[in-house]
Amino acid sequence: MSHTAAAPAAGSPGAARAWGWVAHLRHGGTTPWSAWTGEAPPSGRVLPGAQQLELLRRLNLAASGPLTPDLAHRVLTAAAPGRGKPDLALVGVPGPAYGPRPVEPATLPADELVRVATSVLAEDVVRIGLPREPRGLPRPWARHHRVAGDPVLATAARGALSPRRLGRGRMVVIGAPLDQMLADVWTRRCFERGSGAWLEWLRFWQQRGQLPPRVDLPAVAERHAASPGGVVVVLDPTALPHALGVRRLPPAHRPGADAAELARRIATVVGLLVPPDERAALMSRTVWPRMPVTSMPPVSVPDEHREWVTRAAERMTRRLQRAGYPVVGDPAAVAPVLTGETPAPERPDAAVLELAVRMLVDDDWTKEAR
Amino acid sequence: MTIPPTTPPTAAAPTPVPSAPAKRVLLHVGTPKTGTSYLQDVLFRNREVLRGHGILYPADRFDGHFLAALDLMRLTWGGLETEAVGAWDRLAEQVRAWPGTSIISHEILSTASPMQIDRAMTSFGEGVEVHLIVSVRDLVRQVPAEWQENVKHRSLVSYAHFLEMIRDPARDTRIGSWFWGAQEIPDILDRWGAILPPEQVHLVTVPRPGSAPDELWRRFSHTFGLDGVDLDLTPERANPSLGVPETALLRLVNKRVTPVVDPPDYRPLVRELLAHQTLSRRTSSARLGLPPATHAWVQDLSRSWIAEVEQRGYDVVGDLADLLGAPSETFTDPDTAPADDLLPAAMDAITALLVEGSRLRESEANLARELEEARHELHLARRTAAERTVQALEARPSGRKALGAYRRVRGRHH
Numbered sequence: 001m002s003h004t005a006a007a008p009a010a011g012s013p014g015a016a017r018a019w020g021w022v023a024h025l026r027h028g029g030t031t032p033w034s035a036w037t038g039e040a041p042p043s044g045r046v047l048p049g050a051q052q053l054e055l056l057r058r059l060n061l062a063a064s065g066p067l068t069p070d071l072a073h074r075v076l077t078a079a080a081p082g083r084g085k086p087d088l089a090l091v092g093v094p095g096p097a098y099g100p101r102p103v104e105p106a107t108l109p110a111d112e113l114v115r116v117a118t119s120v121l122a123e124d125v126v127r128i129g130l131p132r133e134p135r136g137l138p139r140p141w142a143r144h145h146r147v148a149g150d151p152v153l154a155t156a157a158r159g160a161l162s163p164r165r166l167g168r169g170r171m172v173v174i175g176a177p178l179d180q181m182l183a184d185v186w187t188r189r190c191f192e193r194g195s196g197a198w199l200e201w202l203r204f205w206q207q208r209g210q211l212p213p214r215v216d217l218p219a220v221a222e223r224h225a226a227s228p229g230g231v232v233v234v235l236d237p238t239a240l241p242h243a244l245g246v247r248r249l250p251p252a253h254r255p256g257a258d259a260a261e262l263a264r265r266i267a268t269v270v271g272l273l274v275p276p277d278e279r280a281a282l283m284s285r286t287v288w289p290r291m292p293v294t295s296m297p298p299v300s301v302p303d304e305h306r307e308w309v310t311r312a313a314e315r316m317t318r319r320l321q322r323a324g325y326p327v328v329g330d331p332a333a334v335a336p337v338l339t340g341e342t343p344a345p346e347r348p349d350a351a352v353l354e355l356a357v358r359m360l361v362d363d364d365w366t367k368e369a370r
Numbered sequence: 371m372t373i374p375p376t377t378p379p380t381a382a383a384p385t386p387v388p389s390a391p392a393k394r395v396l397l398h399v400g401t402p403k404t405g406t407s408y409l410q411d412v413l414f415r416n417r418e419v420l421r422g423h424g425i426l427y428p429a430d431r432f433d434g435h436f437l438a439a440l441d442l443m444r445l446t447w448g449g450l451e452t453e454a455v456g457a458w459d460r461l462a463e464q465v466r467a468w469p470g471t472s473i474i475s476h477e478i479l480s481t482a483s484p485m486q487i488d489r490a491m492t493s494f495g496e497g498v499e500v501h502l503i504v505s506v507r508d509l510v511r512q513v514p515a516e517w518q519e520n521v522k523h524r525s526l527v528s529y530a531h532f533l534e535m536i537r538d539p540a541r542d543t544r545i546g547s548w549f550w551g552a553q554e555i556p557d558i559l560d561r562w563g564a565i566l567p568p569e570q571v572h573l574v575t576v577p578r579p580g581s582a583p584d585e586l587w588r589r590f591s592h593t594f595g596l597d598g599v600d601l602d603l604t605p606e607r608a609n610p611s612l613g614v615p616e617t618a619l620l621r622l623v624n625k626r627v628t629p630v631v632d633p634p635d636y637r638p639l640v641r642e643l644l645a646h647q648t649l650s651r652r653t654s655s656a657r658l659g660l661p662p663a664t665h666a667w668v669q670d671l672s673r674s675w676i677a678e679v680e681q682r683g684y685d686v687v688g689d690l691a692d693l694l695g696a697p698s699e700t701f702t703d704p705d706t707a708p709a710d711d712l713l714p715a716a717m718d719a720i721t722a723l724l725v726e727g728s729r730l731r732e733s734e735a736n737l738a739r740e741l742e743e744a745r746h747e748l749h750l751a752r753r754t755a756a757e758r759t760v761q762a763l764e765a766r767p768s769g770r771k772a773l774g775a776y777r778r779v780r781g782r783h784h
C-alpha cells in the first residue's frame with residue numbers, strides 16, 4: 001500500500017510513555033496510567049484507545065495469572081460498538097489539537113468499558129457456536145406436548161420434556177403473575193434478539209395498552225384452541241408437571257438484572273456478526289445456559305408501572321374465567337405480586353462491567369453449559 | 371489543487387484524481403449533508419457504465435456502502451445492521467479483486483475510529499493507492515441540518531438543547547460526540563488522512579447558496595475522475611431538508627409516537643412518508659438557521675478550520691471560503707413555533723397518513739383475495755378423483771341428470 005504504515009503518536013516522550021503502558025498491560029501489568037512512567041517503542045500502527053487500554057488493565061487486575069496474548073490483543077484492537085464515545089486518547093500524550101478531549105482512563109464510566117467488552121464477548125459467542133442438539137430414540141408411546149406462555153417457565157419445561165416429547169400434541173400455556181411474566185419476557189428477549197432497556201421496553205407496552213404477545217395468555221390459548229391436540233392454560237405451578245406428563249420440573253433459572261443487561265448488549269453485537277436467526281439461536285442455546293450466576297435479582301416491575309400491570313392482569317383474569325378451554329389453577333393468579341425483594345438497580349453498569357470482566361478473565365463459561 | 375467554483379475543467383486544468391496508476395481506491399468518507407445521497411445514487415445507477423470505464427462501484431443495493439460502514443464500525447441502526455453482517459469484508463474483497471479504480475462512499479465513515487480506519491485501509495490489500503475524499507459544507511448549514519437529521523431519527527431534543535450539547539467542549543453527550551465525529555473537518559482529516567500524503571487527500575467544498583445548481587456535481591465529477599463519462603444524472607434520491615414549522619411538528623410527533631412505534635415502522639411511516647415525501651414539499655415555510663450568537667461562534671470556528679486546512683496542503687476542489695457560510699439572517703426559532711404555523715403542515719401529514727392507510731387497506735384486500743384464490747386452488751388440487759368427477763358432473767345439466775340417476779340407484783339423495 002502506498003499509505004505506508006506509521007505510528008501517529010510515535011516520536012514524542014508522551015507517545016513513548018503510552019507505548020510503554022501498552023507493553024506493560026500486554027504483559028499483565030496493572031499500574032494505572034496516571035502512575036505509569038516507563039517508555040517503549042511503538043508496537044503497532046495505531047495506539048489503542050483509552051477504553052481498550054483501561055479494560056485490559058481491569059482484566060489484569062481481575063485475573064489470577066497472565067492473560068493469553070491473544071485475549072490482550074483482541075481487547076486492544078476491539079471496536080467499541082454502537083454510538084458511544086469514539087476511541088479516546090490518553091491524557092498527557094501529545095496529539096492533534098482536534099477531536100475529543102484526551103482522558104484519564106481510570107475515570108472512564110463503566111458503560112464505556114462494557115462497550116468494548118461486549119465486542120470481545122460477542123466474538124467468543126460466535127466462536128463457541130451452537131451446542132449439538134440432544135439426541136435419543138423416539139418414544140412413540142409417550143405423550144407429546146407443545147409449550148408456550150411465560151418464556152422462562154416454558155424454557156424450563158421444554159428442557160424437562162426433551163426434544164423427543166416436544167413438537168406436537170396438546171399446547172400447554174404456562175402462566176404466572178403478570179409482573180413476573182413481563183420481567184421474564186424481557187429477560188428472555190435479552191437472550192434472543194436483544195431488546196431495548198428494561199424500563200424503555202416496559203413503557204412501550206404501557207403506552208401501547210397491549211401485552212407482549214407471548215404472555216397475552218388468552219390470545220395464545222385462543223390461537224391454539226382449535227388445534228388437534230387442544231390447549232390448556234396452567235396457572236398453578238404444582239399442577240404443571242402433571243399437565244406435561246413428567247414427575248417433576250427443574251426450578252426455572254432467572255438471570256439477574258446485570259446478567260440480562262450484559263446479554264442484551266452482547267446480543268446487539270452478535271447481531272452484527274451473524275444473521276438474525278443465528279443470533280437468536282446462539283443467544284438462547286449458547287449464552288442462556290452458560291451465563292454465570294450473579295447475586296443481583298432479576299429485573300422487576302417498578303412501582304410506577306404497578307397500576308397498569310394490575311389492570312391488565314384483571315382483564316386477563318376475566319378473559320380466562322370466560323375461557324372455552326381448560327384453565328388449571330385460579331385465573332386470579334396472574335395478578336402481580338409484591339416480592340418484597342430489593343429491586344435491581346435501574347442502571348447496573350458497575351455490576352455489568354464486573355460480570356463482563358469475570359467472563360473475559362475466566363473462560364469456564366465458554367466450555368460447557370450448566 | 372483549487373478549482374474556481376464555476377469554471378469547467380479544461381485540458382490545462384490539473385489532472386483529476388483517477389487517471390494515473392492502475393489500482394486505486396477513492397474513499398469518500400462524508401461528511402453528512404453534502405450531497406452524498408445524490409452522488410451515491412448516481413454511482414449506483416450508473417455502475418455498469420462506470421465498470422466500462424474501469425471504475426468499480428461495488429454495490430448490489432443502493433445502501434450497500436452504508437451497510438459496509440455499519441459492519442466496519444459495529445454500529446447499530448434501528449435494526450438495519452442485521453442486514454450488514456460481513457458487508458465490509460465483501461466490499462473489500464471486490465476492491466482487492468478489481469484491477470482498476472474502485473469507489474467507496476458513505477458519510478458515516480467520517481466517524482470511524484483510528485483502529486477501524488486501520489482495518490479499512492489494510493483490507494484493500496497491498497499495492498493500492500488510496501485517495502481520501504471528504505466533502506464538506508459550512509457549519510452555518512450543517513448545524514441545523516444535523517438537528518433535523520436527529521429529529522428524523524426519532525429524537526425529541528429541542529433545538530436549543532441540541533445547540534447547547536454541541537457547544538459543550540466536553541462532548542460528553544451522545545449527540546455532541548456524534549456531531550463532532552461527523553463534522554469536525556480537521557479531526558476527520560487527522561483520523562483518515564494520518565497515513566496519506568496530502569496530495570492524496572481531496573477536500574470538496576459544497577458551493578455557497580445561490581451557486582449554479584450543478585456546481586457541486588461538477589466538483590464531485592472532477593474529483594472522482596468522472597468527467598467525460600456519460601452518466602445518467604437524473605435525481606432519483608435525495609435527503610431533502612425541512613422548514614422550521616415542519617421540523618417542529620415532526621418533533622412533536624416524535625414525542626407521541628416514539629414510545630409506541632418501533633424503529634422498523636418509524637422509518638417508512640415517519641421518516642420517509644411524513645418527513646421526506648410530505649413535509650419536505652412545503653418549501654415556502656421559513657428555513658432553519660442559527661441564532662445570532664451561535665452563528666458568530668460557528669463562523670469563528672470555521673475560520674480556524676480554514677486556516678488549519680490551508681496549511682496542510684491538501685487538494686481542495688472548490689473554495690475553502692465556502693466553509694465560512696452565509697451571513698446571519700432572521701432567525702425563526704423552531705422551539706417556539708406557534709400552533710397556527712404548525713397546523714397546515716399537520717393537515718398535510720394527516721392527509722398523507724390517510725392516503726397511505728387507504729393504500730394499505732386496498733393492498734390488504736388484494737392480498738386477502740389472492741389468499742382466498744390460493745386456498746381455493748389448493749382445495750381443488752387436493753380433491754380426490756371421486757370429488758373431481760362429482761364436481762365436473764354437477765357443472766353440466768346432463769351430468770347432473772346422470773349423477774341423480776346414480777344416487778337413486780345407490781339410494782342416496784345428496
